[in-house]
Amino acid sequence: MARYKDYDYGQMKMIPVSFERQILPGSFEYSLAWLVDHELDLAELDARYCNDDGGRPAYDPRVLLKIVLLAYSKGVTSSRRIERLCRENIVFMALGADLQPDHSTIADFISRSPETIGGLFTQIVMTCDQLGLIGKEMFAIDGCKLPSNASKQWSGTHEELDKKRRKIDRAVRRMLQRHREEDTAATEPDIHAREQAQIKKLRAASRKIKTFLDTEPERRGVSGAVVKGNLTDNESAKMKTSHGVIQGYTGVAAVDDRHQVVVYAEAFGQGQEHGLIQPMLEGIRSTYASAPANSRKTLKRAKLTADAGYHNRETLEYLERERVDAYIADTGFRARDPRFKDHKAAPERNKRQDQHRFTQEDFHIDLNQQTCRCPAGKAMWLKAQRARIGHHLFMQFQAYEHDCANCRLRVRCLRDEHQSTPRQVNVMLDITPARKDGVIERMKRKIDSARGRHIYSQRLGTVEPVFGHLTDAIGIRRFSLRTKRKVDGQWKWMMMLHNILKIHRYGWQWA
Ligand code: SF4
Structure with missing residues (x-):
């Protein structure tokens, strides 16, 4: 017959717990507690509580700040899950002095005052600067599209x-x-x-x-065109990402290249990134507005890099006016770079199937008269005098549907002989000397130089690890709030956490 050890579910055991000894030196929670208790000025948060004469005592914002940042560092953003951690996890109990705030208190603390979080974010950046974690030699700007608390099913014009x-x-x-x-x-x-x-x-x-x-x-995008609104959060945007279409926000970060410290972060309810350089640059300057004069002076010499999503004429003109040493790639940057010549293989392979197709030389084009005749001798109509495709201007001609439908040369003229759309020809217009000296050409020459390529090559390793760390290592893959103001505050919470982790890993050895 089997014999088991005696056990009794009704027994009692006293386990003494010293909360102080749960926060061990060298751990992230120790660095976090130290920063909040000794480095941050929370006067702005204290000013929110006016209960000195009456009412119940409130939770100390220092305790809430520690709990929320510790939860974010574990990828937990839900206030109900944070509440549970405060009841069940000994480190949370220790850091929260066993106060166990409920989920509504936590949710209210996270979302009620995004502007205050902006102030705390700036203080953390200044601490990073004092610890020597920010080099101010190069900043890389890029964005990360994350879904928010809104359903894409309820979006549309x-x-x-x-x-x-x-x-x-x-x-x-x-x-x-x-x-x-x-x-x-x-x-x-x-x-x-x-x-x-x-x-x-x-x-x-x-x-x-x-x-x-x-x-x-009706909601309008950056170009003034009508874009889809959303019933649950009309400030969020429906956007394409590498993981499919989402309803959310683009969290943009300006990252210093020395230790990948985020010097400014802001969330935008739009998928297109061009036009965001200006608010980001102003944000970096506002972060350093209260910094010592020599720090602001160094900032002026910093270089700025961003990928082709941020490239457009207005942005480049703005950066030239502001005298910023910027390196913004255009969509043809890689194709012009001899180091990436193998990357051209794919488009060339596609072209091969068109090698027997009529080329532009087979069409009789008169740009002055703005006329075009196709190889079958049919007149084509002028579709556009100056159509912009990418960064170039084209004159576009199109054949008439009835001409192509009955043409014996269809096989050699159309991409697919069964297609119903007629042939179109795009004739690139000459780049004028004025355009050649324009801001876009100047940026091309700058970024194509050996120095430009060297500086731009550091962009990827500077900014992308920040997003990879947040989404894959920490595990935060969405915003849990609604409206641009609150989501922007939450993005700053995330980026503040990233900077505190940098202080924890590299900061103390500099101090
Ligand atoms: S397919 Fe159309 S464009 Fe091409 S040759 Fe025939 S009529 Fe002209």
Whole structure:
């Protein structure tokens, strides 16, 4: 017969816990507690509490700050999970002095005052600077697109949303009609109740869309074109990422190259990044506005790098006006770089299938008269005098559909002989001397130089590890808040955590 050790679930045991001894020197929580207690000025946070004469005592913001940053360092951003950690995890209990704040207190602390977090973020950057973690020789700017607390199913232009609302209304009418017809027949009561609940849900959705359309103006993007709005968070944007389409924000960071310290961070509700250099540069300057004069002077000499997403004429002109030593790649940068000549292989392979196709030389083009005749002798119409594709201007001609439809040369002229669209020819217009000396050409010459390539090559290793560390090592892959103001605050929480981790790893040896 089997024999087991005696056990008793009803027994009691006293386990003495010293909270102080849970925060061991050398651990991240020790660095965090030290920073919050000895380095940060939390007067701005203290000013939010006006309960000295009456009311219940509040949680000390120092305790909440430590708890939230420790939770973020473990990839936990949900206030309910943070509450649970404060009840169950001994390190959280120790760092939070066993106060165990509930989730609403934590959520309120994270989202209530994003501006205050901006101030704390600046203080951490200044601490990094004092510890010698910021070189101020080169800053790399880039963005990371993360989903936020909004559903992409509820996004669309006003026209699309109105169409969706009419579709829902039609579905409700159909269901009601069917009910009326089946009124006489005996229906199962639970089926009836389920359909009633569905009608109620659809009507609520229709009302929600109508209220949105009545109250929110059509949203416009950076170029002024109409873009999709969103019912749950109209400041977020629907954007393409390498992991599919998301509804969210682009968190942009300016990162110093010495130890990848983030000197400025801001979240934007748009997918396009061109146009973001200006607010980021102003943000870096505002971070250093209260810094000593020699620190601001060094900042002026710093170089700035960004990838092709940030490249456009307005940005380059702005950077020249501001006398910033910038290195912004354009989309053709890699193709011009002899070190990446192998990267051209793929497009050339694609071109091979077009080698028997009529080229531009087979068309009779007169740019002065703005006319074009195709190899079959048919006149083509002028589609655009100056169409911008990438950074070049083209004159575009297109054949008439009926000409191509009956043409015996289709096989040699069209990419696919079965295609229904007619042939189009894009003729690149000459780059004028004025354009050659323009800001785009100047940037090309600068970034194509040996020095330009060397400086730009440091961009990738400076800024990309910051996002990789956040999303893969820490495990934060989404924003949990809504509206640009709150999401911006949360992005600063994340980037502040990144900088504190840098202080923890490299800062103390410099101190
Ligand atoms: S396919 Fe169209 S464009 Fe090409 S040769 Fe025939 S008519 Fe002209």
